[in-house]
Amino acid sequence: MSDDTYTPPKVWKWDAESGGRFASINRPIAGPTHEKDLPVGRHPLQLYSLATPNGVKVTIMLEELLAQGISEAEYDAWLVKIMDGDQFSSGFVDINPNSKIPAMVDHSVNPPQRIFESGAILLYLAEKFGAFLPADPGKRTECLFWQMGSAPLLGGGFGHFYAYAPEKYEYPINRYTMEIKRQLDVLDRQLADNRFIAGDEYTIADMAIWPWYGALVTNRVYDAAEFIEAHTYTNVIRWTEEIAKRPAVQRGRMVNRAWGEPEEQLHERHDASDFEDRTQDKLEAETSA
Numbered sequence: 001m002s003d004d005t006y007t008p009p010k011v012w013k014w015d016a017e018s019g020g021r022f023a024s025i026n027r028p029i030a031g032p033t034h035e036k037d038l039p040v041g042r043h044p045l046q047l048y049s050l051a052t053p054n055g056v057k058v059t060i061m062l063e064e065l066l067a068q069g070i071s072e073a074e075y076d077a078w079l080v081k082i083m084d085g086d087q088f089s090s091g092f093v094d095i096n097p098n099s100k101i102p103a104m105v106d107h108s109v110n111p112p113q114r115i116f117e118s119g120a121i122l123l124y125l126a127e128k129f130g131a132f133l134p135a136d137p138g139k140r141t142e143c144l145f146w147q148m149g150s151a152p153l154l155g156g157g158f159g160h161f162y163a164y165a166p167e168k169y170e171y172p173i174n175r176y177t178m179e180i181k182r183q184l185d186v187l188d189r190q191l192a193d194n195r196f197i198a199g200d201e202y203t204i205a206d207m208a209i210w211p212w213y214g215a216l217v218t219n220r221v222y223d224a225a226e227f228i229e230a231h232t233y234t235n236v237i238r239w240t241e242e243i244a245k246r247p248a249v250q251r252g253r254m255v256n257r258a259w260g261e262p263e264e265q266l267h268e269r270h271d272a273s274d275f276e277d278r279t280q281d282k283l284e285a286e287t288s289a
């Protein structure tokens with residue numbers, strides 16, 4: 001596969017869409033494109049998101065907190081349709097000037113606290129409720145931000161050029177595939193001696209990494225499991241499958257999901273009973289099949 005050469009201009013100008021799946025929402029400027037307030041539900045925690053890997057991190061965390069009996073973690077989850085440009089509304093930009101999901105507002109404090117970027121939300125919730133974050137400083141340092149620095153190479157790098165770019169070019173695909181396989185090897189070696197990412201304790205590190213790398217090796221994103229030889233990362237597979245069995249993870253994956261099987265979607269979440277309707281839909285579908 002040969003690549004056409006490209007000579008960058010002396011000054012880059014945004015004079016045409018770049019092509020590809022996300023061309024209509026990519027732009028080189030910030031700020032809102034339209035006026036629209038965000039809805040606010042009855043719970044102190046208000047989440048505005050979509051069930052992409054970054055969004056799923058936070059809904060898993062919230063469902064895990066609730067599973068521990070922490071009722072103060074009850075939340076409303078509102079669907080942000082990024083392909084429609086909802087993230088550029090004035091209300092969303094007010095709580096995340098970077099216009100990326102997920103974003104959250106905590107109304108239990110005065111004034112209400114905005115929290116944006118998925119890693120920051122995980123850390124905020126872990127510290128607020130004293131859960132899923134090791135107290136020991138040594139373990140704590142291994143728990144946090146590996147995924148935050150690595151995932152852009154997976155999503156914006158490998159995923160973009162392998163799955164979404166309007167043309168397939170050898171150099172970027174090879175470059176990012178090499179890096180993603182290296183990262184999977186890092187994880188596989190770590191998980192060879194540890195049940196979870198940071199040791200024997202399930203933490204926000206697992207919640208952050210699983211939606212990206214667990215989805216990759218089980219072919220839930222990019223349809224690339226065979227291409228990257230995912231089956232060779234046996235420890236990552238073992239870890240992925242264990243986490244996938246957690247009820248809170250199964251619920252978290254459904255929240256703000258607007259694609260896939262209807263019974264696996266929960267566009268908005270305002271109460272734990274919202275899942276009961278989805279479960280009933282799935283049972284009825286399986287019975288009639």
